Amino acid sequence: MTRVLVVDDEPSIVRALRINLTARKYEVSTASDGASGLAAVARDRPDVMILDLGLPDMDGTEVIRGVRGWSSTPIIVLSVWGQESQKVAALDAGADDYVTKPFGMDELLARLRAAVRRAAPAPDEPVVTTGHFTVDLAAKRVARNGGDGNVGLTPTEWQLLEVLVRNRGRLVTQRQLLQEVWGPAYETESNYLRVYMAQLRRKLEPEPSRPRYLLTEPGMGYRFEA
Amino acid sequence: MTRVLVVDDEPSIVRALRINLTARKYEVSTASDGASGLAAVARDRPDVMILDLGLPDMDGTEVIRGVRGWSSTPIIVLSVWGQESQKVAALDAGADDYVTKPFGMDELLARLRAAVRRAAPAPDEPVVTTGHFTVDLAAKRVARNGGDGNVGLTPTEWQLLEVLVRNRGRLVTQRQLLQEVWGPAYETESNYLRVYMAQLRRKLEPEPSRPRYLLTEPGMGYRFEA
DNA sequence: CCTGGCCGTTAAGGTTTCATCAAGATCATC
DNA sequence: GATGATCTTGATGAAACCTTAACGGCCAGG
Numbered sequence A, B: 001m002t003r004v005l006v007v008d009d010e011p012s013i014v015r016a017l018r019i020n021l022t023a024r025k026y027e028v029s030t031a032s033d034g035a036s037g038l039a040a041v042a043r044d045r046p047d048v049m050i051l052d053l054g055l056p057d058m059d060g061t062e063v064i065r066g067v068r069g070w071s072s073t074p075i076i077v078l079s080v081w082g083q084e085s086q087k088v089a090a091l092d093a094g095a096d097d098y099v100t101k102p103f104g105m106d107e108l109l110a111r112l113r114a115a116v117r118r119a120a121p122a123p124d125e126p127v128v129t130t131g132h133f134t135v136d137l138a139a140k141r142v143a144r145n146g147g148d149g150n151v152g153l154t155p156t157e158w159q160l161l162e163v164l165v166r167n168r169g170r171l172v173t174q175r176q177l178l179q180e181v182w183g184p185a186y187e188t189e190s191n192y193l194r195v196y197m198a199q200l201r202r203k204l205e206p207e208p209s210r211p212r213y214l215l216t217e218p219g220m221g222y223r224f225e226a
Numbered sequence C: 001c002c003t004g005g006c007c008g009t010t011a012a013g014g015t016t017t018c019a020t021c022a023a024g025a026t027c028a029t030c
Numbered sequence D: 001g002a003t004g005a006t007c008t009t010g011a012t013g014a015a016a017c018c019t020t021a022a023c024g025g026c027c028a029g030g
Helices: A011-023 A034-045 A060-068 A084-093 A104-121 A155-166 A174-181 A190-204 B011-023 B034-044 B061-068 B084-095 B103-121 B155-166 B173-180 B188-203
Strands: A003-007 A027-030 A048-052 A075-080 A097-101 A127-129 A135-137 A141-144 A171-173 A212-218 A221-224 B005-008 B029-030 B049-051 B073-080 B097-099 B126-130 B134-137 B141-144 B171-173 B214-217 B221-224
Touching: A003 A011, A003 A034, A011 A027, A011 A104, A027 A034, A034 A060, A034 A141, A034 B221, A048 A060, A048 A104, A060 A075, A060 A084, A075 A084, A084 A097, A097 A104, A097 B141, A104 B073, A155 A174, A155 A190, A155 A221, A171 A174, A174 A190, A174 A221, A190 A212, B005 B011, B005 B034, B011 B029, B011 B103, B029 B034, B034 B049, B034 B061, B049 B061, B061 B073, B061 B084, B073 B103, B084 B097, B084 B141, B084 B173, B097 B103, B103 B214, B141 B188, B155 B173, B155 B188, B155 B221, B171 B173, B173 B221, B188 B214
Parallel strands: A003 A027, A003 A048, A048 A075, A075 A097, B005 B029, B005 B049, B049 B073, B073 B097
Antiparallel strands: A127 A135, A135 A141, A171 A221, A212 A221, B126 B134, B134 B141, B171 B221, B214 B221
16 A cells, blocks of 8 residues: 655645545545754655645755655656746756646645656666667676677766666756765855866767767756667 | 536526536535535545636635635636636636636536546656657757757747746736746736747747747736647 | 738847866876 | 776766847737
């Protein structure tokens, strides 16, 4: 039975969610502010968390960071319409998805299912092959196809490549990359990214100046394409 | 059976709607002012609401806001011709679509079907496909069908497209778009919209000068149709 | 018929962001 | 303490982007 934690300070929403989720065989626990929400995550270990951004005691992104410090429980964020920057901040902080209030129950349930499914035992393919090289995530090895021997990557280069390959096909924001590789304090040092992306491209791309696998999306981030 | 709530103070219109809707197997309930309309929404939980803006007791946008506080039931607004600003205000408040009086029954029924269909089970994955291209909200990727490679969108273009796609099938006012993409301070810079809509159409539409998916609603806003 | 408002389109300017290079700082190892 | 690899930092030219203004088409109202 899937456990859901609802953190919202509006009783009507909490009630509606409790009724609908219970009817669909979810196990529901609730909290009405950020502090007790964090406590509830630690206590109940929910499989997924629904979090309202407009809590009375603390900022929603603070709650997300508090959870993400030690848990990867999927988080679906509820936000009122028009607070675009808030939503972006929440996603950057580690939220998995968002729904704007007012929401349709069907939509929320769909996103809930999707979030739980994504979190399920990741059938991670540990080896990714492109037309020119092969990345083995488990063995931490990169080898050029046809050519022998493996490509030597420095620790930082490897971490960067790993994040990109794990999100292959998807765009990864600069902030996310910096946060995962260098830590939260380096969110703005986009210079590092450029230097290391250049090094990766020099070592992996057939034409480093015309990237084919490690793509730049100007203003947004990078994408690994296999 | 689909439940429709009609809120209008003109008996002739209520009667005409009741007859036509009942004949087409809708279950109809009615109310003649805003207050009882709100009560009826809470009591009957209609699948869709048809709301006249010219009610005796309260402003139409007030009714919409009252509903939107806790429900996302689709709302189709009826307004007399010429009250453009009223319609925009209603859409901004959260209405889904509008029909100007006098209206053709066929048109109203079409919009009714569209609104109900839209509210039905939302797709699990945030991937929207049209006849000519596919939008993946999670991966931030747009690909032309058949053609390979993805279409390169700038950050602003992407944000604009995202708002439209998330509200697919439904009219989004200029103000809403400007606020979500550029921020509350740019509510009147409708020039930006024209420039970026043109760019999106050039990149996505098969015939940019004859839009098929990114539609203009003159005086109101834009609509993404899949 | 003319006028004004709204929309679509285009192009140029200024600004931000990106790629590349190279030199200093840091770290691990011996 | 010396050495080599790795990581930071700064500078520069190039590319992409955002903004802004101008022009023309279309439609409605006078």
